[in-house]
Amino acid sequence: MNRLFSLFLLSLFFLPLVSFAKGKILATPGVSQVEGSGGGGLVPWAQLAGYATEDELAFSAFCTQANVKNFQLNTCGAQMNFHDRLEVSFAEQNFDVEPLSLTLSQHIIGLKLRLYGDLIYSTWPQISLGIQYKTLKTPAVAFSLGAQDDSGTDIYLATSKLHLGLLAGYNVMWNATIRYTEANEMGLLGFGATNTDSTLQTEMSVAVLLNKHVAIGTEYRHKPNNLNLSEDDWKDIFIAWFPNKHLNFTLAYLDLGAIAAIPNQTGWYLSLSGSY
Amino acid sequence: MVKYLPYIVIVCSLQFNNGCSSQKIEPKIQKKHLLYNEMGGQEGIENLVDAFIKRIPTDKEILPYFAKSSVKHFKEGFINHLCFITKGPCQYNGDSMVDIHTGMNITERDFNRVVEILIEAMEDIGISYQSQNRLLSQLAPLRGQVIKL
Numbered sequence: 361m362n363r364l365f366s367l368f369l370l371s372l373f374f375l376p377l378v379s380f381a382k383g384k385i386l387a388t389p390g391v392s393q394v395e396g397s398g399g400g401g402l403v404p405w406a407q408l409a410g411y412a413t414e415d416e417l418a419f420s421a422f423c424t425q426a427n428v429k430n431f432q433l434n435t436c437g438a439q440m441n442f443h444d445r446l447e448v449s450f451a452e453q454n455f456d457v458e459p460l461s462l463t464l465s466q467h468i469i470g471l472k473l474r475l476y477g478d479l480i481y482s483t484w485p486q487i488s489l490g491i492q493y494k495t496l497k498t499p500a501v502a503f504s505l506g507a508q509d510d511s512g513t514d515i516y517l518a519t520s521k522l523h524l525g526l527l528a529g530y531n532v533m534w535n536a537t538i539r540y541t542e543a544n545e546m547g548l549l550g551f552g553a554t555n556t557d558s559t560l561q562t563e564m565s566v567a568v569l570l571n572k573h574v575a576i577g578t579e580y581r582h583k584p585n586n587l588n589l590s591e592d593d594w595k596d597i598f599i600a601w602f603p604n605k606h607l608n609f610t611l612a613y614l615d616l617g618a619i620a621a622i623p624n625q626t627g628w629y630l631s632l633s634g635s636y
Numbered sequence: 637m638v639k640y641l642p643y644i645v646i647v648c649s650l651q652f653n654n655g656c657s658s659q660k661i662e663p664k665i666q667k668k669h670l671l672y673n674e675m676g677g678q679e680g681i682e683n684l685v686d687a688f689i690k691r692i693p694t695d696k697e698i699l700p701y702f703a704k705s706s707v708k709h710f711k712e713g714f715i716n717h718l719c720f721i722t723k724g725p726c727q728y729n730g731d732s733m734v735d736i737h738t739g740m741n742i743t744e745r746d747f748n749r750v751v752e753i754l755i756e757a758m759e760d761i762g763i764s765y766q767s768q769n770r771l772l773s774q775l776a777p778l779r780g781q782v783i784k785l
Contacts, residue, residue, distance in 0.1 A: 382745070383743070383744055383745030383748055383749075384748060385748050385751065385752065386752075413743065413744040413745040413748070414743065414744050414745075415743060415744075415745070416745060444744075478744075480776060481776055481777075481779045481780075483777075523773075524769050524770075524772045524773035524776055525766065525769035525770040525772070525773040526773075528766060529764070529765070529766020529767065529769050529770055530765075530766065530769065531769055571765050572755070572765070
């Protein structure tokens with residue numbers, strides 16, 4: 361994990377020497393989501409990661425740390441954007457469960473296909489269809505809590521639109537996602553449980569650009585409660601800074617509710633990503 | 637004095653009428669020309685187009701699109717178009733967006749680059765971020781008449 365992070369930091373210094381995709385307007389691709397897809401912090405958005413347009417390729421990498429009261433999530437990952445049509449992503453999550461002094465690990469491979477539209481220019485919102493194929497490497501805890509599987513596939517449909525100058529001259533972006541999932545705590549506690557079906561969950565993000573470099577916003581992600589451990593919806597408020605098309609820093613305040621029946625999991629989220 | 641009274645009354649009533657009408661019409665005009673005024677009216681738009689034209693030669697990817705155009709013709713047309721699009725007191729009488737851009741084969745990326753140059757030009761002349769966005773919101777729907785033609 362640390363090695364991956366240092367490699368990632370090192371690459372930030374060298375990759376600007378290579379030519380890179382820059383066709384999109386600054387900040388409009390959004391940031392990297394905890395499951396590796398382009399999006400907000402918690403919700404995958406219809407935008408594809410990176411600044412590639414129709415005839416460009418973009419490569420992005422990110423690392424995110426989320427610290428709440430009794431848990432810590434470290435995620436690093438990468439995305440390829442092919443011609444603003446297809447996004448391929450990979451993420452590795454390491455989830456420290458402090459009360460048990462153990463770490464849960466999960467791999468997520470994501471695909472996202474832009475079906476229609478452009479965030480800014482099309483009359484109707486941009487629409488994308490995505491999947492996240494998740495494999496839990498450490499399933500013992502999940503099985504002991506009643507989970508059925510150690511792998512699962514989320515399928516989501518995301519819709520997003522940026523309205524230029526909508527709010528007193530400021531640009532407003534929203535995204536709405538519907539996700540078909542059987543994951544418990546995103547998959548870190550496995551998938552499904554006896555007597556539960558896959559469910560459809562809705563997720564929502566709204567952001568306002570304060571200037572061309574800084575966005576503030578909020579997200580809400582509904583979650584299922586398959587394991588009867590009072591799994592809660594996730595919320596955040598965030599500020600994202602885009603100094604240029606290579607770099608993004610995002611800071612968020614998280615309210616994850618109860619995780620594994622331990623309540624009041626609030627805390628901070630910090631994410632760094634590079635794009636070329 | 638008495639024989640001037642009717643004139644005075646007429647002049648006063650005209651003044652009054654003017655007062656009335658300007659009270660009635662002016663806010664309407666101002667509202668109608670709000671974005672035009674935010675851009676600094678005719679002078680502001682001319683400054684913006686000058687700042688935009690000054691930036692074109694500094695961008696090697698965008699410059700070739702302008703290689704065959706007359707600066708004077710482009711300048712007049714762009715000023716006229718911006719005046720019209722900001723709902724200023726102008727009628728756009730230039731060529732259609734489709735006619736101008738046909739054959740240029742402008743990519744999504746280069747379109748966005750020109751948007752960025754326009755934003756930089758607006759920054760150069762001190763147009764506020766909010767007014768920049770309001771202008772872009774008027775121009776954005778035209779993209780379909782500009783790219784990939």
